[in-house]
Structures are given as C-alpha cells and as structure tokens.
Amino acid sequence: MGTRDDEYDYLFKVVLIGDSGVGKSNLLSRFTRNEFNLESKSTIGVEFATRSIQVDGKTIKAQIWDTAGQERYRAITSAYYRGAVGALLVYDIAKHLTYENVERWLKELRDHADQNIVIMLVGNKSDLRHLRSVPTDEARAFAERHSLSFIETSALDCTNVETAFHNILTEIYRIVSQRPMHDSPDEDSPPGNSGPIQISPTEPNSGSKSNCCKA
Amino acid sequence: MSETIQLDFAAKNKSIFSRNVPRLPGKASSSPRKEMIAASAHRNTPATSFDDFQESVSDAWDLGDDEFCIISDVKISKKMAQSTAASVINRHRTQSADQAIQNHQIPSITKNANRSFPGHPHPFLESAQSRKMNEDLQSGKMEKFNSVLNSANSTMKELEECSWHGIPPPVRAITWRLLSGYIPINLDKRASTLKRKREEYWNLVEQYYETRHEETHQDTFRQIHIDIPRMSPLIALFQQSIVQEMFERILYIWAMRHPASGYVQGINDLVTPFFVVFLQEVIPSDSDLDTHDVSKLSEEDRNSIEADSFWCLSKLLDGIQDNYTFAQPGIQNRVRQLKELIERVDVELHQHLVRHEVDYLQFSFRWMNNLLMRELPLLCTVRLWDTCLAQPHGFADFHLYTCAAFLLKWRNPLLRQTDFQGLMMMLQNLPTQSWSDEEIGEIVAEAYQLHYMFSNAPNHLQSSASKP
Numbered sequence: 008m009g010t011r012d013d014e015y016d017y018l019f020k021v022v023l024i025g026d027s028g029v030g031k032s033n034l035l036s037r038f039t040r041n042e043f044n045l046e047s048k049s050t051i052g053v054e055f056a057t058r059s060i061q062v063d064g065k066t067i068k069a070q071i072w073d074t075a076g077q078e079r080y081r082a083i084t085s086a087y088y089r090g091a092v093g094a095l096l097v098y099d100i101a102k103h104l105t106y107e108n109v110e111r112w113l114k115e116l117r118d119h120a121d122q123n124i125v126i127m128l129v130g131n132k133s134d135l136r137h138l139r140s141v142p143t144d145e146a147r148a149f150a151e152r153h154s155l156s157f158i159e160t161s162a163l164d165c166t167n168v169e170t171a172f173h174n175i176l177t178e179i180y181r182i183v184s185q186r187p188m189h190d191s192p193d194e195d196s197p198p199g200n201s202g203p204i205q206i207s208p209t210e211p212n213s214g215s216k217s218n219c220c221k222a
Numbered sequence: 223m224s225e226t227i228q229l230d231f232a233a234k235n236k237s238i239f240s241r242n243v244p245r246l247p248g249k250a251s252s253s254p255r256k257e258m259i260a261a262s263a264h265r266n267t268p269a270t271s272f273d274d275f276q277e278s279v280s281d282a283w284d285l286g287d288d289e290f291c292i293i294s295d296v297k298i299s300k301k302m303a304q305s306t307a308a309s310v311i312n313r314h315r316t317q318s319a320d321q322a323i324q325n326h327q328i329p330s331i332t333k334n335a336n337r338s339f340p341g342h343p344h345p346f347l348e349s350a351q352s353r354k355m356n357e358d359l360q361s362g363k364m365e366k367f368n369s370v371l372n373s374a375n376s377t378m379k380e381l382e383e384c385s386w387h388g389i390p391p392p393v394r395a396i397t398w399r400l401l402s403g404y405i406p407i408n409l410d411k412r413a414s415t416l417k418r419k420r421e422e423y424w425n426l427v428e429q430y431y432e433t434r435h436e437e438t439h440q441d442t443f444r445q446i447h448i449d450i451p452r453m454s455p456l457i458a459l460f461q462q463s464i465v466q467e468m469f470e471r472i473l474y475i476w477a478m479r480h481p482a483s484g485y486v487q488g489i490n491d492l493v494t495p496f497f498v499v500f501l502q503e504v505i506p507s508d509s510d511l512d513t514h515d516v517s518k519l520s521e522e523d524r525n526s527i528e529a530d531s532f533w534c535l536s537k538l539l540d541g542i543q544d545n546y547t548f549a550q551p552g553i554q555n556r557v558r559q560l561k562e563l564i565e566r567v568d569v570e571l572h573q574h575l576v577r578h579e580v581d582y583l584q585f586s587f588r589w590m591n592n593l594l595m596r597e598l599p600l601l602c603t604v605r606l607w608d609t610c611l612a613q614p615h616g617f618a619d620f621h622l623y624t625c626a627a628f629l630l631k632w633r634n635p636l637l638r639q640t641d642f643q644g645l646m647m648m649l650q651n652l653p654t655q656s657w658s659d660e661e662i663g664e665i666v667a668e669a670y671q672l673h674y675m676f677s678n679a680p681n682h683l684q685s686s687a688s689k690p
Binding site for chain 1: 445448453456483484486488546548549550553554583584587588591592596643647650
C-alpha cells in the first residue's frame, strides 16, 4: 500500500552536500529507488528525488536535493539550501581530503542555510574497509565537537542508508513537532530564534548494523 | 574476475527492478510520439505511465522496508541478493588497494548496452545513421556538400546553409572543422592550418601537461580524473583507458589556458561529439564505433583526433565562456530568458510550472550547462550540433531557443502532471531514448521559428519581463 503523493503530515526538505565523487547521488538513489550504479554520472547543478517514511504514525515526506560537488557550482547549489531543514554532509571514508573539506562545507551551510538546520555527517563507502583513511572514531569525535549526528554508510552494499535518512528525518520531526503546530504541513522555515538546536550525537551502535544486504 | 562480479551486480539490480524497469520514465520503449498519442488516447484516465511509476515506487517503500530484499512480489531470492552482495564485499576485501580503486572508479568495459537509466539516454543508434547515409546519397545532399567543400569560391554562408539541416556522416568531420572556425574555408590554407594547429596542440601538451601534479593544479586534474571514467558510462568506447587519457589531456590543457573558468563538470561531456565525429572519420564506415579499439589506430590518427577535438572544443567554449565563470552568469541569464520566452509563447505551460513552484533553474540549468547532452542520445547531439555549428551563436543564443523548443515538446505530458514532484521527476528524466535525427529536426525547426520571432525583438521579452 503506497502512500499517495499528496498525503503526508510533514514535508521536509533535505540537501545532500559534500565533495565530488563521495557518493551523494548513489545514497539518494539507494534511498529513493533502491538503486546503486557504479557508473553514475556526475551531478550537474541539482537533482531532485523524494520518498516518504513513517515516524510515530506520521507520514514524513522527504524532498531531497542532491547537489553537484564541484566548487564552481556552489553559487547555484547554495540557493537550494534555503528552506532546507536537514543536510547530509557526505565524505568518502577512503579519501581523506573529502573529510578535510567537511569544515568548508559546514561554513557553506553557516553562510547559506538556516541556522537551525539539522546536519548529519555521513562517512560513505564503508564497504571499502581496506582503503579506509578516515578512522571512525576521529570522524565521530569531530561530529560531536560540532554538534552533528554521525553515521557511516555504504550505498553500494546498503549499510545504514535507511538508518541515515531515517535518523535525520526523525530528528527533524522531533524538533518540528515540539513547536506550536502550524496549519501548513510544508512550513519550511525551521523553528524559533532560540539559537542553534543542540543535537545529541547518534548512539554508537546505531551506526553499525542495520544493513539490508549484509554479507 | 571483477568483470564477472560487476555483471552479476548489474544483473541482480536488473532482476530486482524488473517490475519497475519498463515504467521508468527514462526508459520509454516506444517513441515519445507514440507515447504521447497513447497518453492522449487515455486522456480521461489521469494515471499516465509516469504516475504508475511513482506509485509503484512509493509502493515499494512502505514503512519498515528496511531490506530491499523484501520487495517481495518481484521474485528475487534473498539468498541470491546476499551472495551477490557478499561477492562484492569480498572483492573489496581481497583485491589489492590499487585494483580496488580502479574498479571503483573505472567500471569495467563490459557492455551494458541493454541497460539504460533515467536521464541517461542510450548512446548509439547505428542503424538509424546508416539509413540516413543512404538517404543523403539519394537526395543529392552528398553531391552538394562535395561541391561546396571542394570549390575554391565557396563561402561559409553556403556551407552553413547546407549544413543546417544535418550533415552527411562522410563529410561531417571536415565540415565541423570549418564551421567551428578551426580551419579556414579557403581551400589553399586548410591543410597547412590543420598541420600547424595540430603541432601547436602537442606543444601545449608538452608545455602544460607535466604541471598536473603540482600543488596549484592538482585540484583541477583530480576533478577531471574523477569525471572522465563516469562521463559516458554506457559507452564502451569511453571506457578505454587510452581514450580516457586523451580526454584528460584535452580538458587539462583547456583548463590551464582558461583560468577564468577552469574546468567545470559538464565540459567533459562537450568533448564527446567532437571525439566521436573525428574518430568516425578515420575508421571504416561499417565498423562499430562503440567497441572500436582506439589503441589499434595509428599514433598519427590518434594525435590528430585529440588535437582536432581540443581546438573545436576551444572554439565552442569561446562562445559560451560566461557559462562557466564564477556564478555562471551566462547560464543564469539564459535560464531567465527561457522563462520569459515560455511565458510569452505558452502561458498555460508557464503558469502550470509556476503554480507548482517549479523553478526553471531547477531543470534547465543542466540543459544549458551540458548543452542538452544529458537529455539526448549521443548521436542526436551530433545531429543537433550540425545545426548549432551552422547557426551564428549556435551554442549561445540559439541554444536558448532550442531549449525552449525542447521544453514545449513535452508540454502535454507536463500539463498532465499534478504536482511539483511529478513535474520535477519528469523534467529530469525526459524519455528521449528512442529519438533520432527526425525529432532533432523538429526541435531545431521550432527553435528557428522562435529565434526568428523573438531574437531580434528583445522588447517582446522585456515587455513580459516587466509584468508583475
């Protein structure tokens, strides 16, 4: 039984950002179409996809914008941060440079996104175990310092992709559902002026095993 | 070994989605026109195949579908999925680091010719091309071209006129060199210019290519290096490492010579039509372009293809540099003009898009940035470029009108979409897989009309732009 497109309780806009080639588009296609494509083309500008999930009996529709990673596109893509209530900031666990650039991406978000945006740091390509160059602990500590949630995923073997999107959407839902109700379900400016929302880091074990095609 | 595994993986994906695949928006099995006719025949039923696709997708993703294996009415054994996943993981585990990097970044040359993805049109339709060559012969088009190309008194205007409606493949390479402005129309100077420019390119390679690992340039080269393998993933030709190296040099040299923009993703796509056309020139007309082994060409031929591709790319980009400089003002301008034009010529479609909060930038940015290449099969792009090269400012102003004609082509299916999501999904995956020269001919004819009506009458656009 599918949920009809126009029936949802909440509509959350989420952006996928991070360096070129870290697997943003495959995370999106894995989550929305359960597809993975070793040969996927570079994203030009932005691409859009959507999927609904249930949290606490509510239908949450995620409208996800996948952005191009290359620097030259920032002027275009940053326009899409507006109204986003969540961001998945993706790096490649096998390419240290993509992790080093996370700081720059955080600055992008500070400059262009709403200050209350919920950010999840995502170390993708966790299947590349023997090529790992970013230790999990280091990234988790970084995330804690910056009040980001953290998870490692593999779009290729499905590990934690569901969990990552589920966690961030649930987090957003918790925040949004605590404020006074609005009539419009697609109210997209995040709540209040009470300063940044404190997000507790993801539980260590939620970042491990909920993979869908575990070997 | 790794190829087998990747094949497995592809096959697995395919079987999992066998239910959905025929309905994927980018996978129209019939021609778009047929689809439109079929769709209009069922005008009373709002459910189009695209709606079906959406529904089928949301079906598959009900609450708790944590494991794709349980999309169960598609008959796939969980065991098979697991074993395939295990073999993929195992591959990562057992191979040496270098190999794994290669496999991850450079997918095997395995032909996935039967697989296509939304937004990734099928690459070649060879049969259509050979049919076209026969038509060209019969219609006397070849004769006309031969006379224009080989006469000492020919003018560019003559060449443009006969090229506008499509260039016969046997003379396409030479005609493109001329139309690009890469070599002069003057018969006496062609050969010497060609020789000089080819030498000049290889001097540039010598001068610049060594710098690619230097600190100031390594970001540029890294980006090119990431993009090339995934550029035209479904075309075996572009998976040959010798071809990828040629592309890397072309793009790196161009980027070094154009620091104001540098390399921007998408420019890599723009090399492919030139490359294909210049390659076609030196291989037998009956040989399969897609699988042709470029390493078997003579070094001289390879060097010429690379140099010619570089110079023609440079000429093309000279006309649209502001598409790729900071904040990409050329694209932003043309997207705005596209919006104003559509509002002017098809207010119903425009209002439909506006009502559902579809921003033109959201879908037409890629149309401008990649000159529609991501939306069309490669040979259709080649045909489109015959016209763009024959049209003054073909890749700049005229392309705007081409985009408008392309959008108008889908007006009816778009008007049947009832929400933002349906519109965006459709606009990102327009079903052009089965397109041939014929559809391109219609698009450029429409573009010509629009261009004729509006390009010299900017007030037409301004007046609408100034409306509230």
